[in-house]
Amino acid sequence: MSEVSIDAVFRLIAGRTEVERGSVMPHTYQGFPRISVDPAVMGGKPCIRDMRVTVGMILGELGGGTTIEELLSDYPYLEREDILKALRFGASLAGFRDVALVAA
Structure with missing residues (x-):
């Protein structure tokens, strides 16, 4: 069983955009136009619409029990579709990696 790094997964599904910001080329993921990555923003982590x-953060909040409605209230610049796409993006990444299970 081989383990694939998240960076390798990002490279596999990334589709470059034509947007340039200085010498940095931000990009979005194929099938996920709301998810962007820019090495100059948040250490290159996948972000919502260049924000x-x-x-x-979104997945962690949802996993911790925060509702979509609470997230929308706490972050008024987010849209419901942003949160749903973040969930879908996380699910797609989870499908790229084999995780070895340990007996309980």
């Missing part, structure tokens, strides 16, 4: 809101 400083990471997919990981």
Whole structure:
């Protein structure tokens, strides 16, 4: 069983955009136009629409019990579709990696 790094997965599904910001080329993921990555923003982590809101933050909040409605209230610049796409993006990444299970 081989383990694939998240960076390798990002490279596999990334589709470059034509947008340039200085010498940095931000990009979005094929099938996920709301998810962007820019090495100059949030350490290159996947973000929502070039904002400083990471997919990981959204998934962590939802996993911790925060509702979509609470997220929308706390972050009024987010849209429901942003949150749903973050969930779909996280699910797609989970499908790229084999995780070894340990007996309980």
